[in-house]
Amino acid sequence: DGVIWLDGKLVPWRDAKVHVLTHSLHYGMGVFEGVRAYETDKGPAIFRLREHTDRLFNSAHILNMKVPYAKDVINQAQIDVVRENKLPHAYLRPLVFYGSEGMGLRAAGLNVHVAVAAWEWPSYMSPEALELGIKVRTSSYTRHHVNITMCKAKSSGSYMNSMLALNEALSGGADEALLLDNEGYVAEGSGENVFLIRDKVLYTPELTSCLDGITRKTIIQLAEERGYKVREKRLTRDEFYIADEAFFTGTAAEVTPIRELDGRIIGEGKRGPITEQLQAVYFDLVRGKLDE
Ligand code: PLP
Structure with missing residues (x-):
């Protein structure tokens, strides 16, 4: 259930899929963030949203991957997935990965995809x-x-x-x-x-x-x-x-x-x-x- 932001669109959770030849799946060239939205008196608030997006872009830059969206778009995507999924609090996962246009380490001209998912994750380790x-x-x-x-x-x-x-x-x-x-x-x-x-x-x-x-x-x-x-x-x-x-x-x-x-x-x-x-x-x- 719910929606995931994928390459500029909110798509149903079950449709946010990739091909088995997704380059990042094979060689691990991909970057991501772990972000959290907390329940506050004014509704869910994403903690340090801009810092996480900055780090996502820096991570991509270090790996020489070009994110095809502006930071504002990725910030808004995170706000949108929390809101659209009506989550009171959430763990968010922005992900940047290469597409399936080519295989091998020499593959060039691969598309860079971006996804943002969010879900409720009450406790990461044991509750105690x-x-x-x-x-x-x-x-x-x-x-x-x-x-x-x-x-x-x-x-x-x-x-x-x-x-x-x-x-x-x-x-x-x-x-x-x-x-x-x-x-x-x-x-x-x-x-x-x-x-x-x-x-x-x-x-x-x-x-x-x-x-x-x-x-x-x-x-x-x-x-x-x-x-x-x-x-x-x-x-x-x-x-x-x-x-x-x-x-x-x-x-x-x-x-x-x-x-x-x-x-x-x-x-x-x-x-x-x-x-x-x-x-x-x-x-x-x-x-x-x-x-x-
Ligand atoms: N170190 C590693 C290897 C991590 O994966 C994380 C989690 O993101 C951290 C440290 C803690 O970083 P942050 O406080 O930004 O979540």
Whole structure:
């Protein structure tokens, strides 16, 4: 049910299909966004819509894909799918991909298609994750070279690693994976940025091996406004083991506390007080209850 915006038109959900020879399906050259609309007193509001669209266009530019629409059109498409589907709150997925006009790595002149879908996705992890925190395992998969040199792009091809890492973590009894970079420093989660807190100071990996997360940026700003110092620096696993608190940030994961890493309890083994405070202000902000 519902509609999906596809190449300038709202089409019924079941008709938003691609051919099996869709180039991006084979080689992973495609970019996307994960965006969220929250229920507010004034109806659904898309959080950081322009920032997500800017990042989508930057991701496409890094991959040398030319989006055949203006940013305003893609912004409006996102507003339209939420409205037309009458969603009180939603997860939105803008996607840019190559068509099926040619196969092989040398294919040229491929059409660039854009889709925007939206659906209700109440909780990304388990419903208790936000309150109780999650168990995390350091992954044997790293944020590998292509991902690191291209990590400003949110591209389909980068998510093979993320999925392998997440599957490894889940099958090992954890809830999420922590990926290291090639040098062994902490990079990020499978689809989240990561923070630790020690002596009331927040630390997060610098942007050399992780996505420039919009939630990450928001949390840095909210924390600084509340008087916390935030440092962006290279971090090691053991700094997480001895942290007072740790948490993931992401559009899907929001602010998810980490209670355990590699079998080591972090802090009190539950959501820490600063994490709880920042989580609360984040929820107030996304639901329009906080002035920016
Ligand atoms: N890191 C990766 C690899 C991601 O896929 C995401 C999700 O988009 C994030 C971090 C968090 O980014 P954001 O807060 O913009 O959703």
